[in-house]
Amino acid sequence: MSMDASSRRPRGLVVLAAALMCGLVLGGCAQTPPPVRPWQRGYLAKRALQFNDGLEARFRQHMFASREGAEGGYGFVGGGCGCN
Amino acid sequence: MRLRPARAGAVLLWLAVCSWPLHAAHPQSPIEDRITVRGAYFREASTRVIQPMMEASKTLPWGMDAGGHFLVDAISSASVAQGVMTDKVFRETRYEGSLQLGITLPDTTRLGAFYRYSTEPDYKSHTAGGSVTREVWQRTGVVGLAAAGTWDSVRPHGQTRKSHEVYFVGASYLQVLGPTTIVQGLYEVFNQRGFISNPYISHANLGRDVVPNRRLRHAAVVKGAQYFPSVTAGLQLHYRFYFDQKSLTNTGPWGMTAHTVEARVHKDLSRDVELRLDYRFHLQNAARFWCNSDPGQGGEIGCYPMGATYHSVDPKFGDATTHVAQGKLIWDTRLFGGLGGAFDLLAGGSFEVSYAYYFENTSYGMLFNDSNAPPVVGDLPWGRSHGGAHLIQTGYSLPF
Numbered sequence: 001m002s003m004d005a006s007s008r009r010p011r012g013l014v015v016l017a018a019a020l021m022c023g024l025v026l027g028g029c030a031q032t033p034p035p036v037r038p039w040q041r042g043y044l045a046k047r048a049l050q051f052n053d054g055l056e057a058r059f060r061q062h063m064f065a066s067r068e069g070a071e072g073g074y075g076f077v078g079g080g081c082g083c084n
Numbered sequence: 085m086r087l088r089p090a091r092a093g094a095v096l097l098w099l100a101v102c103s104w105p106l107h108a109a110h111p112q113s114p115i116e117d118r119i120t121v122r123g124a125y126f127r128e129a130s131t132r133v134i135q136p137m138m139e140a141s142k143t144l145p146w147g148m149d150a151g152g153h154f155l156v157d158a159i160s161s162a163s164v165a166q167g168v169m170t171d172k173v174f175r176e177t178r179y180e181g182s183l184q185l186g187i188t189l190p191d192t193t194r195l196g197a198f199y200r201y202s203t204e205p206d207y208k209s210h211t212a213g214g215s216v217t218r219e220v221w222q223r224t225g226v227v228g229l230a231a232a233g234t235w236d237s238v239r240p241h242g243q244t245r246k247s248h249e250v251y252f253v254g255a256s257y258l259q260v261l262g263p264t265t266i267v268q269g270l271y272e273v274f275n276q277r278g279f280i281s282n283p284y285i286s287h288a289n290l291g292r293d294v295v296p297n298r299r300l301r302h303a304a305v306v307k308g309a310q311y312f313p314s315v316t317a318g319l320q321l322h323y324r325f326y327f328d329q330k331s332l333t334n335t336g337p338w339g340m341t342a343h344t345v346e347a348r349v350h351k352d353l354s355r356d357v358e359l360r361l362d363y364r365f366h367l368q369n370a371a372r373f374w375c376n377s378d379p380g381q382g383g384e385i386g387c388y389p390m391g392a393t394y395h396s397v398d399p400k401f402g403d404a405t406t407h408v409a410q411g412k413l414i415w416d417t418r419l420f421g422g423l424g425g426a427f428d429l430l431a432g433g434s435f436e437v438s439y440a441y442y443f444e445n446t447s448y449g450m451l452f453n454d455s456n457a458p459p460v461v462g463d464l465p466w467g468r469s470h471g472g473a474h475l476i477q478t479g480y481s482l483p484f
Binding site: 035064 | 155268326438
């Protein structure tokens with residue numbers, strides 16, 4: 001690997017800055033009331049507020065991965081449908 | 085010892101994660117006892133896939149849970165993707181199964197692990213991975229980390245065995261912003277090595293595709309969802325940005341970028357019936373090594389020089405624009421409740437059916453004609469005027 005120290009430093013500083021920001025934000029969360037109280041959670045069970053599509057998403061991703069080179073990478077298998 | 089900024093950042097990040105205050109009094113496992121059966125039918129002009137599948141999950145004592153799925157892909161194809169002439173139909177069956185285990189600790193941390201295996205005559209694949217998620221900020225946020233590895237063995241007909249590996253790491257954060265609003269952000273990195281080419285397609289002069297055998301892929305995703313109680317409807321917006329490179333410091337022959345936007349509208353038609361309309365748009369640019377050598381798509385067969393280090397006729401590495409429009413109906417079968425016997429059991433389930441059309445502007449999206457159009461949906465007007473595919477899915481999910 002020929003990466004020198006000067007090319008590493010900016011990335012390290014970015015990670016450090018991100019970590020500090022994360023800490024500040026999360027530290028702030030500790031003191032701030034949450035945006036939703038337990039009795040306000042009824043709508044959160046609605047499908048409109050769910051991001052997990054389960055097996056439906058899996059088939060669609062398989063379809064996209066075999067046709068779009070910038071999709072996939074999730075370890076989908078290929079072969080017959082040229083999905084790798 | 086001198087602490088490097090990157091290492092100091094990692095330590096601070098870890099401390100921040102570990103020090104998040106948790107006020108959840110009754111953490112619950114997100115997994116429920118449920119069985120789901122699904123079927124999918126995919127039809128392009130030259131390729132047909134029929135896929136039955138089943139998925140189950142079960143909670144176990146001590147905060148543990150288990151699950152798995154099994155599916156069969158029955159593929160018939162004579163497409164360019166397989167490198168065969170249209171009069172020689174390619175048939176193949178693929179079997180896939182997975183097992184997953186999880187445990188939710190009293191502090192709402194959830195640890196999960198899974199294994200997945202897939203087999204078909206010319207392709208075996210093993211994938212294993214793990215994840216950790218933790219609810220934060222009085223259970224209004226979820227932070228997650230995941231990692232997985234895939235090890236594939238590819239043995240194309242008449243060719244030697246090849247290997248392919250993918251190592252994945254991802255981080256995600258989901259936050260409830262209000263009683264009807266949530267957002268999520270994800271960042272995923274895939275390190276792909278080995279045989280990345282499609283084994284079944286060839287250039288007329290240069291032979292089998294030769295694609296770089298290392299690829300580092302990045303995807304950043306943001307999602308937002310809002311529910312509007314006054315009109316009993318919800319809206320979701322997803323955006324994904326993708327880029328790839330040969331290594332962290334070198335774009336190399338890759339350099340693909342893509343933007344994908346998806347919008348979903350959910351509408352409650354009644355207490356038990358929901359309609360979902362989706363639209364997805366995907367725009368990608370070609371890999372640096374790729375050129376369009378398909379005269380049928382406006383390319384030149386001689387665009388690759390003789391002796392080119394890399395070459396591919398696979399349109400998925402080229403410029404592409406795709407659209408997906410989908411409609412889906414979901415029926416919660418509550419009306420069976422109170423009828424007694426097995427009907428009461430079915431009352432907790434939901435049935436769904438969806439139809440989507442996948443518009444493609446590459447050679448994968450061949451136009452349907454009288455000889456290859458599927459029955460009924462093949463007569464829909466957009467199937468004859470635009471290249472693409474029909475996708476029909478249906479399923480029933482039942483808690484037990």
